[in-house]
Amino acid sequence: xxxxxxxxxHLVRRRGQEARLRCSPMKGHSHVYWYRxxxxxxxxxxxxxxxxxxxxxSGMPKERFSAEFPKEGPSILRxxxxxxxxxxAYFCASSAFRGLNTEAFFGQGTRLxxx
Amino acid sequence: DAxxxxxxxxxxxxxxxxxxxxxxxxxxGTDYIHWYRxxxxxxxxxVIHGLTSNVNNRMASLAIAEDRxxxxxxxxxxxxxxxxxxxxxLTRSNDMRFGAGTRLxxxP
Numbered sequence: 567x568x569x570x571x572x573x574x575x576h577l578v579r580r581r582g583q584e585a586r587l588r589c590s591p592m593k594g595h596s597h598v599y600w601y602r603x604x605x606x607x608x609x610x611x612x613x614x615x616x617x618x619x620x621x622x623x624s625g626m627p628k629e630r631f632s633a634e635f636p637k638e639g640p641s642i643l644r645x646x647x648x649x650x651x652x653x654x655a656y657f658c659a660s661s662a663f664r665g666l667n668t669e670a671f672f673g674q675g676t677r678l679x680x681x
Numbered sequence: 682d683a684x685x686x687x688x689x690x691x692x693x694x695x696x697x698x699x700x701x702x703x704x705x706x707x708x709x710g711t712d713y714i715h716w717y718r719x720x721x722x723x724x725x726x727x728v729i730h731g732l733t734s735n736v737n738n739r740m741a742s743l744a745i746a747e748d749r750x751x752x753x754x755x756x757x758x759x760x761x762x763x764x765x766x767x768x769x770x771l772t773r774s775n776d777m778r779f780g781a782g783t784r785l786x787x788x789p
Contacts, residue, residue: 599777601779608766608768608782609719657724667713667732669730672724672726674723
């Protein structure tokens with residue numbers, strides 16, 4: 567059973583371009599969480615999705631950022647018109663149930679560099 | 682949001698036990714206490730979680746105070762591979778909100 571897969575592992579974008587980050591949850595998991603981690607800082611919650619639904623996007627910037635988790639395929643975090651401040655590691659996690667009494671499994675992250 | 686307070690850093694010697702404290706005085710009755718750790722350049726890794734009773738697994742033990750306002754993660758014999766940032770998190774409804782964590786340094 568493969569773990570949470572994120573790709574690409576490293577992504578370089580020029581200012582103004584779009585970045586698309588993919589997250590394939592563990593088999594059988596229908597709950598996905600996205601986090602952002604700036605260098606030398608902790609993880610900041612961005613969004614929680616369940617298949618085809620955004621449950622909580624309270625940590626997501628209002629502009630340029632969007633997330634989806636379609637019925638088929640990976641979850642996508644999309645950043646439009648990237649700026650240097652978007653440079654960070656983006657982690658996704660998946661769980662089989664809502665997060666109260668279950669463990670979440672994290673991917674290895676996508677490191678986005680905006681030049 | 683219920684918050685947790687952890688020391689910024691701790692040091693341990695290899696082969697010795699480590700007790701990592703976490704205060705969560707505003708915990709509610711339905712909050713679970715989770716611990717994750719993040720090794721350098723890797724994604725977070727689940728360690729252990731509990732509600733009221735102490736918990737043991739192959740990685741660690743979790744001791745929860747009777748009033749649930751604090752907990753302690755116990756690594757029974759620290760190894761160099763245990764050097765990481767350890768996060769204590771209260772899970773409530775949909776989210777897991779991470780704090781700054783405790784950076785554990787293990788000395789040989």
